[in-house]
Amino acid sequence: MSSAEERVARDKVQVPPLSGVLAAHDIVKRFGPVEVLGGIDMQLRPGRILTIMGENGAGKSTLFKILAGQLQPSEGRLELNGEEIHLSSPHAAHAHGIHLVPQEPMLLRELTVAETMFVGRMPTRGGLLRRVDWGYIRERAAAVLETLGLEIDIDRPAKNLSIAQLQLVECAKALLHDCRIILFDEPTSPLTTREVETLFGIMRRLVDDGCTLSFISHRTEEVMAISDDIVVLRDGQLVGTAERGGFDRSDLLSLMVGRPMKTVPRRDTSYTSPEVALEVSDLTHEPRFRGIDFKLHRGEVIGLAGLVGAGRTEIAETIFGIRKADRGQVTMGGETITGISCHDAIRKGLIYVPEDRARHGAVPPMTITQNITSGLMERVRRTIGLMSRSHESEISAQAVRDFRIRCAGLDQSLLELSGGNQQKVVFAKWITTQPRIALLDEPTRGVDVGAKEEIYELIESMARDGVAVLVISSEADELVRLCDRVLCIYEGRIVAELAGEQITPHSVSASYVDGASSGASA
Known part of the structure; x- marks a missing residue:
């Protein structure tokens, strides 16, 4: 020994x-x-x-x-x-x-x-x-x-x-x-x-x-x-x-x-239009995922379900341009955007709200105002090139009200906020850019039950306004509450697609667990 x-x-x-x-x-x-x-x-x-x-x-x-x-x-x-x-x-x-x-x-x-x-x-x-x-x-x-x-x-x-x-x-x-x-x-x-x-x-x-x-x-x-x-x-x-x-x-x-809470059932209204906002064809990034095919329509909310490590986040990152695809194509409004930079994606109206806010979603030492308005900088540069302090404060104050961000003031740094309020700031940062397509990776992670319902209502409002939304979530109830369709991912492949009344907590979980053997062999 x-x-x-x-x-x-x-x-x-x-x-x-x-x-x-x-x-x-x-x-x-x-x-x-x-x-x-x-x-x-x-x-x-x-x-x-x-x-x-x-x-x-x-x-x-x-x-x-x-x-x-x-x-x-x-x-x-x-x-x-x-x-x-x-x-x-x-x-x-x-x-x-x-x-x-x-x-x-x-x-x-x-x-x-x-x-x-x-x-x-x-x-x-x-x-x-x-x-x-x-x-x-x-x-x-x-x-x-x-x-x-x-x-x-x-x-x-x-x-x-x-x-x-x-x-x-x-x-x-x-x-x-x-x-x-x-x-x-x-x-x-x-x-x-x-x-x-x-x-x-x-x-x-x-x-x-x-x-x-x-x-x-x-x-x-x-x-x-x-x-x-x-x-x-x-x-x-x-x-x-x-x-x-x-x-x-x-x-x-x-x-x-501090108030009575009511149980909100899954929304029964779909805002999906025939217009395809995003099309993904044979998208592959070995060894994380391969052969991913789906279409996301304007006003539609699609969920990606699966175990952590199944490749869900990597799919979103590749669509957004953080990762480079080995093969396949991403098309946005009929225009191929495969391999474009994240900055170009943002300019075209594609945003990505990441799961890990500390690494990718925010700059903790910066103030609430600086974080919220940072997502608008690309748009500002392409127009007049300047944003006044008063305009920044106005945008940030509105976001703080809309997202019920608890803070001492707009000049408070993110380091001084609770984890859930940091997540709200990250979410607000990107939603203020008025996107055409939103990729949301665990959007309610670390968010309390009251704020969670507010984010659900905001996602529904985005869909109503014609924004195409892709939601990654580990909570089956969340996917049931939000989605028109759910794609179940297992070991980097889509193994099932659920729609409408097919989407239940049991069916979502069963599709990527019980259906794993068929997906693995596909």
């Missing part, structure tokens, strides 16, 4: 021992004059899962950052097992066994999976001339991933992972820190139903072994399925708490948004 193998055997991956109670007492957090948390009292108990719900901007992520040492409270105190603790940094939180799995994956993408899991805690070996113990890193990383049932190659560059895989690797890092209290900030938002089930299986095992878990989610079905305790925040205030069975779905939604 090698020295690395001996160390892995000695450090065999085990679930941390029983954790204690982590309590927050009268927590207040202010950013300048803005109070984002006001007097929060809650506790996380061992062997239980506490879920925090609330609209975007309710203060959920801010509360988690305080519990994880990333932010300090303006007032109030934290206690662990009845003793007051002061978490001045994430390192201090780790020392108390508290680990935060962030909403946006923070892995260093140029490193391998194994390497990025150990950043900041690189093990070494040797005497005076100590060096990194790469063998131990690889063995230990593989052992942790195996323990969690994650089939991810430890030698694969992190930059080649999907956003869902990056999130799962972030989850695995918690065990490397030997943490007993694990906080998950919207871990399921980029995951498919199957991946959510995998994550929930991991979470249940951890709580069965005495760990304390808490997570943030907007998805009421998930909350009802996994939670032992539920806390609801609204506008920085705690407005409801209950144990399992104490809430029903309508109660949760009403508490979150």
Whole structure:
């Protein structure tokens, strides 16, 4: 047995021992004059899962950052097992066994999976001339991933992972820190139903072994399925708490948004016209996808369904010009646009709202106004070449109202907004360009239930105005709610097409799971 193998055997991956109670007492957090948390009292108990719900901007992520040492409270105190603790940094939180799995994956993408899991805690070996113990890193990383049932190659560059895989690797890092209290900030938002089930299986095992878990989610079905305790925040205030069975779905939604919520059925009106807005023929980008054929009409909403990694995002990126096609053709309004630049695509009225807002959708250090109006720059350059400050502010203020973006002002940077409000800014940036064709990749990822319905209504309004819309979504209910047709993708191929009343949650899921064998052999 090698020295690395001996160390892995000695450090065999085990679930941390029983954790204690982590309590927050009268927590207040202010950013300048803005109070984002006001007097929060809650506790996380061992062997239980506490879920925090609330609209975007309710203060959920801010509360988690305080519990994880990333932010300090303006007032109030934290206690662990009845003793007051002061978490001045994430390192201090780790020392108390508290680990935060962030909403946006923070892995260093140029490193391998194994390497990025150990950043900041690189093990070494040797005497005076100590060096990194790469063998131990690889063995230990593989052992942790195996323990969690994650089939991810430890030698694969992190930059080649999907956003869902990056999130799962972030989850695995918690065990490397030997943490007993694990906080998950919207871990399921980029995951498919199957991946959510995998994550929930991991979470249940951890709580069965005495760990304390808490997570943030907007998805009421998930909350009802996994939670032992539920806390609801609204506008920085705690407005409801209950144990399992104490809430029903309508109660949760009403508490979150502060008003009764009604269930909206799938729209029964189609705005599809005979005019073809976008035609894709034999589009191929090996090894991600091949032989993609479909037509998208003006006023039509088409959905792409499938497991993460099936090739859905890559199809949209190739249509938009981010990726180069190996073969095939993309035609827009009768004009071939295969291989044109993204700038040219935008000028022609084709937009792409990406899934990963931090990498492709926005510039976090820039202000809300700068981000929203940046999508208009190409149009401005082709006309008068200038945009006044007052015009920028007018456009941004209208977008903030239309999208209900919660912010302190138009000059606030995206870094200071909640994840859901960042997503709204990205969406607003492109919709203000008045596109002819919109490619929307997980448009409601990280968006609360109230804002989600507003985005649905906006997409329907776009279709009514003749915009052709392609929606990629991992939520079957979302596709049912929005789409005239759904194309089901499996391993880079279209394996089924559903239309009208054929589109149900069951049929969407079954088409790319049960139909996989036929698609793979096609």
